[in-house]
Amino acid sequence: MAVLSCENLCLAYENKIAVSGLSFSLEAGEYLCIVGENGSGKSTLIKALLGLKQPKSGRISLSEGVKHTEIGYLPQQTPAQKDFPASVWEVVLSGCLNAKGIISFYTRKDRQRAMENLEKLGISDLKNACYRELSGGQQQRVLLARALCATRKMLLLDEPVTGLDPIATAEFYSLIRDLNKKDGVTVIMVSHDLHAAIENADKILQLRCEPLYYGSAAGYAESEPGKKLLGGDGNACHH
C-alpha cells in the first residue's frame, strides 16, 4: 500500500519552477533517499511533503490515517539553537504537540511517549542534560526522539549527518536503519552522502528540478545519472 504518492507534481516560487514532472509512490516501510546537487529542488520538495508549500499543479497524497502533521521531521539545525537554553526533555516533549488543539498542556501519556523514545534511542541518561552542551551526534538523536514523538509512521530527515564526525555518522545511519527495518517506519532522507544512500536505502530519487532517476538503490549505481553523480563525487575528492 502506498503511504505517499506524488502525481505529476510541479512546485514553483512565483515564476521560478523548482520541481516539475515528479511522479513517484512510496510503500509503507520503505527507505527513500533523495539526492541531487544544491538548488535541485530537494528542500522545496520537503516543504511540499510537509504541507508547508502548496503545489502549483499535480498532487501529493498521503494514505489514509497519515496526516501532514504526523510526518516526523528532522530539520537542519539553525544557528539560534547553538546557544539555546533547553533541556533534552523539553525538546523531546515538544514533539508531542502536533496531536493537540489550542490547549496544549502535556499529559501523562505524552511524558510516557517521550520517555519511550529517549530509551529507544539510548539517550535516557541525557534526559536532564542541556541541549546546547551535547555533541552533534547526541543533538541529532534528541531531535530524532522529538520527531518520533510526532509520528510512528514516517520520518523525513533533511541532511541529518551534516557536521557529524564519521563515527557519529555511522551510528546515526544504523539507528535509522533499525527504525526502518525493526519498527517499520517509512524513511525519507535528503542526503549528499551518495555511498551511504546506496548502501542503506531501498529507493533513490535524484532530482535536478526534474526527476533524473527514481528506482531501486541497487540499480542506481549502474544508471546513467548515478554514474555521473558518483563520478562527479570522485572528481571532487581530487581537488
Add this chain to the structure above:
Amino acid sequence: MPAIIEAMFSYPFLTRALIVGILISLCAALLGVSLVLKRYSMIGDGLSHVGFGALAAAAAMNAAPLYVAIPVVVLAAFLLLRISESGKIKGDSAIALISASALAIGVMIVSLSSGMNTDIYNYMFGSILSMSSGDVTLSVVLSIVVIILFAVFYNRIFAVTFDETFARATGTKAGIYNMLIALLTALTIVLGMRMMGAMLISSLIIFPALTSMRVCKRFKSVIICSAIVSALCFFTGISSSYALSTPAGASVVVANLIAFLVFAAVGAIRDAMQLRLGKG
C-alpha cells in the same frame, strides 16, 4: 532599609508605580526570553521609539496617551514582524529605519505643538508620576492578560522559539504565535514606557533574559529566573531611585546591569570549575 521601604509605601503614587512596574517587569521578562532567543531583541527597541512618536502625537492632540499609543504600537509590531519575516530589507536595518523615523516625527510634533519641554524629557527617560489611576487599572488588567496568555500557550511558545520549522511542520501555526508574541510585546512596551522612558524600556525586555541565560540551562528555569530577577531589579531600582533621588527608569536599568554582571560572573566561575572537575 525597611524604613525606606515603609516610607515608600506611604506615598500612594509610589505604591501604584510599584504594583504596575512589577507586573510589567514580569511580562517583559517572560516575553523577553522568547524575543532574545528568536533574535528579535531589536523589535523591542523599535517599538519603544514608535511608542514615543505615538505619545507625542497623543499629547499634541490632547488625547488619552494610552488609547493612542496602544493601537499604533500594536500595528507597528505586526509591521516589524512582517518585515523581519519577508526578508526584503534585512530585519535589523528595517527596524532601525522605522525607530529613527518614529523618534524624529515624535520630536517634530512635540516641538511644533508645545516646544521642547519637560514632557519630552519624561517620554524619553520616564517619570514615575506619569500614571493616572485610570492608567493603573488598564495596566494591571493588561499585564495580567499577558501573563495568562503566556502561561496558556507556554508549550507552543517554546516550540516556536526553539524550532519554528519543526513547529510548522507538525501543525503549529507558527505565524499566529509570532503575532501573539509581537502583540503582547507591544502592549508591554506601551504600558511600561511612560514609567521607564522610551530610551530605556527595551532593557526591561532584554536584560532579564540575558541575565538568567548566563546561569540557567533549561527553558523553564530561564523563564522563571527571568521573572524573579526582573521583579527584584525593578523593586531595587525604584527603592534606590527613591533613596538617592535618581530617575526611576535609569535606576532600574542600572539594577539590571548589576544583576547581569553578577550572573555572568557566577556562570563563568561555574563553567571554569566544571571544566577543572571534568579534567581532573
